[in-house]
Amino acid sequence: MKKIELLAPAGDLEKLKIAVLYGADAVYFGGEMFSLRAGAGNMTLEEMEEGIAFAHDHGVKAYLTINIYAHNEDIQPLREYLGKIKDFDLDAFIVSDPGIVMLIKEIIPGAEIHLSTQANMTNYQTAKFWHDVMGIKRIVLARELTFREINELRENTPEDLEYEAFVHGAMCISYSGRCLLSNFMIERDANRGMCAHPCRWKYALVEEQRPGQYYPIEEDGRGTYILNSRDLCMIEYIPQLIESGIASLKLEGRMKSVFYVATIVSAYRRAIDAYYADPENYQFKEEWMTELKKVSHREFTTGFYFDKPTNKDQNYQTSAYTRDYSFTGMVKSYDPETGYAIVEQRNKMVIGDEIEVFGPHTDFFVQELKEMYNEEGEPIESAPHPQQILKIKMEQPVEPNFMLRKKKEN
Secondary structure: OOOOEEEEEOOOHHHHHHHHHOOOOEEEEEEOOOOOOOOOOOEOHHHHHHHHHHHHHOOOEEEEEEOOOOOHHHHHHHHHHHHHHOOOOOOEEEEOOHHHHHHHHHHOOOOOEEEOHHHOOOOHHHHHHHHHHOOOOEEEOOOOOOHHHHHHHHHOOOOOOEEEEEEEEOOOOOHHHOOOHHHHHHOOOHHHOOOOOHHHOOEOEEOOOOOOOEEOOOOOOOOEOOOOEOEEEOHHHHHHHHHOOOOEEEEOOOOOOHHHHHHHHHHHHHHHHHHHHOHHHOOOOHHHHHHHOOOOEOOEEOOOOOOOOOHHHEOOOOOOOEOOEEEEEEEEEEEOOOOEEEEEEOOOEEOOOEEEEEOOOOOOEEEEOOOEEOOOOOEOOEEOOOOOEEEEEOOOOOOOOOEEEEEOOO
């Protein structure tokens, strides 16, 4: 059985490296242009080359997203951009626009192309078109498909056509991301990477002859987040995902933190590996879900996988994230003889804090923060400054890129 791929978001070079180290089989990222995440850090050409090399050194594939829907003024700059990256050792391009598919084929013959979820591919006839006519190797499925439909796709399309599906992260209220709200309301085009997420805003009904009179959409509210979806989470259904014939499980989150990337990659990595270690006796472990809830998230939903979502898959009360833990530090180095680690602060820590320390392919451990020193070697009680370099005594061995977190006080 070919093992399913775990595909992780890489919003910048640091996140790419963390995704690789924490267990991703492949990473996807954008350059400074033509990606649908203009607000992510994205990568310069030099960073892209470094990231690709780092991924390949660790046996991980690297995919570049060029999934905007291009306007006329985008074509010549895109042609020039492709000329600059044509010799990069990319494993695939993620594309939604047929014209961009043609450009890539023209400038980079032999490039592997994956069809973005933005293309809304929902049936086997369309899948055969993209594969047979356009030469697409893999299709990222529209998020509106059920397991039953995915099984039908697999049964009615060529065996060498791969399918990839989102399994975790924010859900767009519009059909696979094809949204006009942001462009209409504040002239930021979601289909060109500048979505302002108006679906997360609070709405009420107003009758045009009665300005200022807000009609609640719920009986007990003055307004509601009627377009606000819960976050997708499928970690409890790894067997069903693998047995559906999907080749790659995709995690959303190129604009999320490095802490988020490390946590979700690690949790899904453990669940996938546990299944392959013993498929017949696989059991879901609640600790994996507990880990996922330690990063910023909304309430979870299984999306369309089992049936059409209902009102229970929306959150009408708030668009805010749940943030029970804060990411407090990243280990830069460790001296096993003294037990001290050099840590880059990411959020405030104070002596007496109970911190959790976790790293790739390991269980976390908990310790009290008993001693902490600044760069001059002076003992300090508090570390409030962003990216402050600290020396901290560790109760167990750690390695570079281990992370520190702490539970927030209620």
